[in-house]
Amino acid sequence: MPNAAFLGIGHYLPEKVVSNDDLAQLMDTSDEWIQQRTGIKTRHYVDFENNPMGASDLATLAAKNALDNAQITTDEIDLIIYATLSPDRFFPGDAVFVQSKLGIPAGVPALDIRNQCSGFIYGLNIANAFIQSGQYQKILLIGSEVHSTGLDFSNKGRDVAVIFGDGAAAAVLGPSDDPERGVVHVNMHADGRHADELHCPYPSSAEMPRATPQAIEEGRHFPLMNGKNVFKHAVSKMPESVKEALNATGLTSEDIKLLIPHQANLRIAEMVQRRLKLRDDQVFNNIQKYGNTTAASIPLALSEAVQEGRLEKGDLLCLTAFGAGFTWGAALIRW
Numbered sequence: 239m240p241n242a243a244f245l246g247i248g249h250y251l252p253e254k255v256v257s258n259d260d261l262a263q264l265m266d267t268s269d270e271w272i273q274q275r276t277g278i279k280t281r282h283y284v285d286f287e288n289n290p291m292g293a294s295d296l297a298t299l300a301a302k303n304a305l306d307n308a309q310i311t312t313d314e315i316d317l318i319i320y321a322t323l324s325p326d327r328f329f330p331g332d333a334v335f336v337q338s339k340l341g342i343p344a345g346v347p348a349l350d351i352r353n354q355c356s357g358f359i360y361g362l363n364i365a366n367a368f369i370q371s372g373q374y375q376k377i378l379l380i381g382s383e384v385h386s387t388g389l390d391f392s393n394k395g396r397d398v399a400v401i402f403g404d405g406a407a408a409a410v411l412g413p414s415d416d417p418e419r420g421v422v423h424v425n426m427h428a429d430g431r432h433a434d435e436l437h438c439p440y441p442s443s444a445e446m447p448r449a450t451p452q453a454i455e456e457g458r459h460f461p462l463m464n465g466k467n468v469f470k471h472a473v474s475k476m477p478e479s480v481k482e483a484l485n486a487t488g489l490t491s492e493d494i495k496l497l498i499p500h501q502a503n504l505r506i507a508e509m510v511q512r513r514l515k516l517r518d519d520q521v522f523n524n525i526q527k528y529g530n531t532t533a534a535s536i537p538l539a540l541s542e543a544v545q546e547g548r549l550e551k552g553d554l555l556c557l558t559a560f561g562a563g564f565t566w567g568a569a570l571i572r573w
C-alpha cells in the first residue's frame with residue numbers, strides 16, 4: 239500500500255498587511271495586549287474595497303503555486319479536497335469553484351470538509367486513505383480562509399477579531415514510490431459537546447428566514463469564542479494527539495525534526511512545545527506575521543518551512559491541530 243507523499247506545496251497571502259496598531263484604531267486594544275496574549279504582530283487581509291476576493295480566489299492562487307512546485311498540471315489532479323470555515327457561499331462548497339477557476343477537468347470530484355483549524359489534518363487523513371486504496375493518485379488538498387469580511391471590529395468582538403487573518407495554502411499529494419517517504423500516521427478526533435465554545439451561529443438552517451436585517455443588526459453573524467476554554471483544551475489535546483502518533487509508531491519526541499502546530503496563538507504553541515519537551519529548533523511558528531488562518535495555518539507554515547529549507551528528505555515532520563468543534567489530531571510524515 240503506497241502512502242501519500244507531499245509532491246508539492248504552495249501558499250498565497252493577500253497583500254494588505256494589518257498591524258496591531260491598525261486594529262487599535264477600530265477598537266479598544268493595543269499592540270502590547272495582542273502581542274503579550276497571542277504573539278501576533280501583523281495579519282494579512284483581503285483588500286475588500288479595491289480587490290474583493292473570496293476564500294476560493296485565495297485557494298486558487300495557492301493551488302497554482304502548489305502545482306508549480308510539484309511540477310504537475312491541472313489535468314493530472316484526480317481529486318480536490320478543500321478545507322475552510324469561510325466558504326464563498328452557503329452552498330455549493332468552495333472546491334467546485336477552485337476546480338472551475340483552475341481549469342481542473344470536469345468530472346474530477348471536489349470534496350469540501352468542515353473541520354475548521356483541524357481541516358488540513360482531517361484532509362490529509364482522507365487523502366492518505368484514498369491514495370492507499372489506489373482510488374485516487376494525485377490529490378490537491380487546500381486550506382483557505384477569508385476571515386476579515388466576517389469579524390466584529392467593535393469592542394464586543396475584539397477577543398476574536400485580533401486573532402484571525404486571511405490566507406491560503408495547498409499541497410499536492412500522491413503515492414510515494416519510496417517506502418521510506420510519506421505519511422506514517424494520522425489521527426483525528428472530535429468532541430461535539432464543545433461545539434458552542436467557538437462557533438458562528440448565523441445564518442442557520444434552523445431559522446426561518448435564514449437571514450434577517452435584525453439578526454445582522456445584533457451581530458449574530460460574527461464568530462463567538464470562549465477563549466479561556468479553547469486555550470485550555472488546545473494545550474492538552476495537541477500534545478495528547480502527538481503522543482498518540484508517537485506511541486502508535488514507536489517513535490519519540492527526539493525523532494521529530496520539525497513540529498508544525500496549528501498557529502492558533504503563540505502561547506498555545508509554546509506550551510505544546512514544552513509539554514512535548516521539544517527544543518526551539520524543532521518547532522516552526524509564523525503566527526507572528528499572519529495570525530490564525532484556521533484551515534490554512536498548517537500548510538501555510540509548512541510551505542514557508544520548506545521555502546526556508548527546514549526539511550530534508552527523510553526528516554520526520556509532525557503536524558498537530560486543534561480547533562472549533564472541538565476537533566483535533568496529529569500527523570507524522572517522513573519528508
Ligand SMILES: CC(C)(COP(=O)(O)OP(=O)(O)OC[C@H]1O[C@@H](n2cnc3c(N)ncnc32)[C@H](O)[C@@H]1OP(=O)(O)O)[C@@H](O)C(=O)NCCC(=O)NCCS
Pocket residue numbers: 266267268271272275276355396397398400401463464465466468469472502503506530560561562
Ligand atoms: C483570546 C485570548 C487571547 C484572550 O486572553 P485571556 O487571557 O483569556 O483574556 P480574557 O478573555 O480573560 O480577557 C481579559 C480581559 O481582556 C479583554 N480583552 C479581550 N480582548 C481584548 C483585546 N483584543 N484587546 C484588549 N483587551 C481585550 C477582556 O475584555 C477582558 O477584560 P476584563 O478583564 O475587563 O473583562 C485567549 O483566551 C486565547 O488565546 N484563547 C485561545 C484562542 C484561540 O486560539 N482560538 C482559536 C482556536 S483554533
